[in-house]
Amino acid sequence: MKKLVSLCLVLAMAATMLVGCGANEEAAQNSAGTSESAEGAVFKIGGSGPTTGGAAVYGLAVQRGAQIAVDEINAAGGINGFQIEYNFTDDEHDPEKAVNAYNNLKDWGMQIFMGTTTSGPCVAVVEKTNEDNMYQLTPSGTAVDAIKYANAFRVCFSDPGQGTKSAQYIGENKIATKVAVIYDASDVYSSGIFNTFREAAEGYGIEIVAAESFTSDNKTDFTIQLQKAKEGGAELVFLPIYYQEAALILSQANSMGFAPMFFGCDGLDGILGVEDFDTALAEGVMLLTPFAADATDELTTSFVGKYQEAHGEIPIQFAANAYDAIYIIKAAIEKAGATPDMSVSDLCEAMKAAMMEVSVTGLTGTEMTWTEEGEVNKEPKAVKIVDGAYTAMQ
Amino acid sequence: MKKQINLTKATKSTLITVGMVVVAYVILQILVGAGALSSLMKGLLVPLCIYAIMAVSLNLTVGILGELSLGHAGFMCVGAFTSAFFSLCFKETMAAGPRFLLAIIIGGAAAALSGLLIGIPVLRLKGDYLAIVTLAFGEIIKNIINVLYVGRDEAGFHFSMKDAFSMNMASDGQVLINGAQGITGTPNDSNFTIGAILLVLTLIIVLNLIHSRPGRAIMAIRDNRIAAESVGINITQFKLLAFSISAGLAGIGGVLYAHNLSILQAQPKNFGYNMSIMILVYVVLGGIGNIRGSVIASVILVLLPELMRQLNDYRMLIYSVVLIGMMIFNWSPKAKEFREKYSFKRLIAKKTEKEEA
Numbered sequence: 001m002k003k004l005v006s007l008c009l010v011l012a013m014a015a016t017m018l019v020g021c022g023a024n025e026e027a028a029q030n031s032a033g034t035s036e037s038a039e040g041a042v043f044k045i046g047g048s049g050p051t052t053g054g055a056a057v058y059g060l061a062v063q064r065g066a067q068i069a070v071d072e073i074n075a076a077g078g079i080n081g082f083q084i085e086y087n088f089t090d091d092e093h094d095p096e097k098a099v100n101a102y103n104n105l106k107d108w109g110m111q112i113f114m115g116t117t118t119s120g121p122c123v124a125v126v127e128k129t130n131e132d133n134m135y136q137l138t139p140s141g142t143a144v145d146a147i148k149y150a151n152a153f154r155v156c157f158s159d160p161g162q163g164t165k166s167a168q169y170i171g172e173n174k175i176a177t178k179v180a181v182i183y184d185a186s187d188v189y190s191s192g193i194f195n196t197f198r199e200a201a202e203g204y205g206i207e208i209v210a211a212e213s214f215t216s217d218n219k220t221d222f223t224i225q226l227q228k229a230k231e232g233g234a235e236l237v238f239l240p241i242y243y244q245e246a247a248l249i250l251s252q253a254n255s256m257g258f259a260p261m262f263f264g265c266d267g268l269d270g271i272l273g274v275e276d277f278d279t280a281l282a283e284g285v286m287l288l289t290p291f292a293a294d295a296t297d298e299l300t301t302s303f304v305g306k307y308q309e310a311h312g313e314i315p316i317q318f319a320a321n322a323y324d325a326i327y328i329i330k331a332a333i334e335k336a337g338a339t340p341d342m343s344v345s346d347l348c349e350a351m352k353a354a355m356m357e358v359s360v361t362g363l364t365g366t367e368m369t370w371t372e373e374g375e376v377n378k379e380p381k382a383v384k385i386v387d388g389a390y391t392a393m394q
Numbered sequence: 395m396k397k398q399i400n401l402t403k404a405t406k407s408t409l410i411t412v413g414m415v416v417v418a419y420v421i422l423q424i425l426v427g428a429g430a431l432s433s434l435m436k437g438l439l440v441p442l443c444i445y446a447i448m449a450v451s452l453n454l455t456v457g458i459l460g461e462l463s464l465g466h467a468g469f470m471c472v473g474a475f476t477s478a479f480f481s482l483c484f485k486e487t488m489a490a491g492p493r494f495l496l497a498i499i500i501g502g503a504a505a506a507l508s509g510l511l512i513g514i515p516v517l518r519l520k521g522d523y524l525a526i527v528t529l530a531f532g533e534i535i536k537n538i539i540n541v542l543y544v545g546r547d548e549a550g551f552h553f554s555m556k557d558a559f560s561m562n563m564a565s566d567g568q569v570l571i572n573g574a575q576g577i578t579g580t581p582n583d584s585n586f587t588i589g590a591i592l593l594v595l596t597l598i599i600v601l602n603l604i605h606s607r608p609g610r611a612i613m614a615i616r617d618n619r620i621a622a623e624s625v626g627i628n629i630t631q632f633k634l635l636a637f638s639i640s641a642g643l644a645g646i647g648g649v650l651y652a653h654n655l656s657i658l659q660a661q662p663k664n665f666g667y668n669m670s671i672m673i674l675v676y677v678v679l680g681g682i683g684n685i686r687g688s689v690i691a692s693v694i695l696v697l698l699p700e701l702m703r704q705l706n707d708y709r710m711l712i713y714s715v716v717l718i719g720m721m722i723f724n725w726s727p728k729a730k731e732f733r734e735k736y737s738f739k740r741l742i743a744k745k746t747e748k749e750e751a
Contacts (some may be wrong), residue, residue: 035712051707052710071485079533089703089706090703090707090709092663093663094654094663094664095443095657095659095664096596096651096654096664098422099437099655100434100437100438100441101440102437103433103434103436103437104700104703106433107432107433107434108433120657120661122656123578123656124402124655127582127655127656127657143575145578145657185541185557185573185574186537186540186574187574188574188575190660191557191573191574191575192575194557195557195558195559198559199559201667203492215537218536259416304501355684392412
């Protein structure tokens with residue numbers, strides 16, 4: 001009997017707690033709703049990405065980059081006269097947690113979703129945004145399926161996009177014909193780029209003489225891979241990987257006396273900042289990246305200046321993508337003439353239509369336009385490292 | 395006050411545990427129907443069932459069988475991938491209901507089979523070998539799936555361990571398992587009702603096993619192996635029984651997981667060592683051998699970090715402090731003394747005594 005009593009008590013407590021939560025959330029939403037109609041509405045933009053764990057550097061960059069854009073827009077009077085409210089939550093680079101983060105933002109009253117930062121979580125979340133018909137713009141989710149529904153768009157190139165663009169760049173500029181590839185088979189980003197690069201290579205007269213992989217458990221010694229590339233007579237080594245491993249590859253190739261050209265994608269961005277890395281080794285490395293932090297145009301210098309002032313470090317391209325994402329959202333809202341009192345679904349429909357018409361110039365591209373699939377059209381930019389600095393290539 | 399129905403203590407305890415889940419389910423469904431539940435809570439209902447199933451099944455190995463398993467997420471991974479693979483293959487050709495039922499059976503069976511295969515050599519040994527082998531198993535499974543490519547075209551299935559390109563599929567072929575990119579496009583068949591039903595089933599299976607003849611044999615092995623052997627209990631057989639049931643139930647947790655999200659990747663985060671330890675934490679905090687405790691602990695520990703989202707960067711810090719606090723509260727001898735002194739039960743008992751006097 002006593003057990004029964006205590007059980008009832010526990011249940012009652014649990015129930016009140018849950019009801020309490022639900023009611024609070026609703027109350028919060030209601031009060032938000034009333035304040036909106038009363039004192040001028042705001043656009044509520046939510047974002048998510050990993051701010052803890054191994055991938056935190058990307059999530060933090062997106063969070064900070066977008067914050068700079070939001071502050072600028074708010075200081076300049078907002079979008080169509082409405083201020084932006086911006087909320088960024090942690091998704092721990094985990095699909096399950098990303099869905100939780102998205103639901104949490106929905107409870108906060110989010111109308112536009114700027115996320116997620118990484119590919120895997122994005123694939124899971126796009127399913128939910130599609131159900132809710134919420135406008136989604138991912139700054140840096142590169143997987144094909146990350147934007148498979150009509151409500152989702154992206155700022156960066158897709159994985160296949162990067163692979164084909166790299167092949168196109170190498171082939172059309174006649175940089176090399178014999179190419180070796182070293183890629184990370186356990187990484188989605190890296191193997192995704194490699195697969196499409198391989199498919200596209202033939203069309204541009206590129207012969208792949210060696211395709212060597214490594215995994216995240218075994219990424220300190222690359223002499224075998226480099227040896228194979230050397231034996232194959234590679235003129236160029238394509239590195240669709242992140243800069244930490246690329247730095248090791250460069251120094252190991254140097255000590256082997258193997259000096260081909262190196263070509264990478266946006267993952268190599270940041271290689272000059274690696275600690276204890278002799279930047280002279282990176283001399284002549286080419287990389288396809290949408291953003292170079294030391295470009296001298298006004299937009300980039302102002303962004304980099306603000307970012308450095310606030311966070312004491314040079315922004316990576318994720319931050320630039322997020323900064324652009326906020327301005328793209330602004331452009332789409334202005335084009336659609338949307339107002340915050342529209343429902344989430346109406347807002348999405350209006351912005352979907354507007355995305356076909358806008359043309360945005362930002363940090364990561366000039367006159368970017370979007371296709372109905374949500375893919376961005378912009379010129380790939382390649383930079384070459386000359387005298388320890390990124391220099392635009394032509 | 396005594397009721398006329400004569401229930402054994404075991405049946406009563408089983409009924410309370412199952413009843414707890416059923417009542418929670420009914421309350422939550424009413425709240426969902428009334429629209430009083432936040433989106434975050436609604437999204438968390440299925441994960442809550444998943445982790446409760448995982449904790450209960452691990453408790454069977456750790457608490458009842460008395461063996462340490464550090465690869466429980468590996469069995470979840472096996473269940474998740476086999477069932478997601480099955481569901482993706484028959485996505486177009488079967489109705490959602492029977493397909494999901496079959497997926498649950500296949501996922502559970504595959505995980506139970508892998509548990510059996512691991513158990514056959516290892517459970518014959520004395521000592522902590524199971525912990526080491528399951529730890530290795532979890533990592534091996536994760537790494538195999540990360541290099542496994544499976545595709546399908548009109549000629550049938552294609553496999554590769556190198557990359558998607560070397561499967562030599564026809565151009566209209568569909569890549570089903572794409573190495574590290576995992577399985578995408580699994581139908582979202584999991585919902586709270588199915589999750590709750592599976593949790594109740596898990597509880598009934600585990601609790602009935604504990605209270606049955608094989609269950610008593612298993613606990614006898616845990617308490618004193620030599621004594622159990624001397625009365626003629628077939629040690630390996632009963633150990634295998636408990637361990638493969640535990641693995642199979644973990645597989646069912648994996649099936650729910652796979653069909654709750656449209657993407658399934660074997661990452662250290664969801665199927666690695668960390669996840670195995672996380673589930674072990676639920677079990678230890680809920681009380682080793684205490685099935686009801688496992689359910690409660692997993693619910694609290696899954697909810698906690700999500701409900702603290704407003705605290706932003708501090709939530710993980712607070713979460714770990716809470717973990718340490720709970721561990722001390724549950725297990726330190728002084729805390730135990732304190733709890734006995736000021737327990738609810740005693741307070742209520744004292745009151746009734748006074749009233750009676």
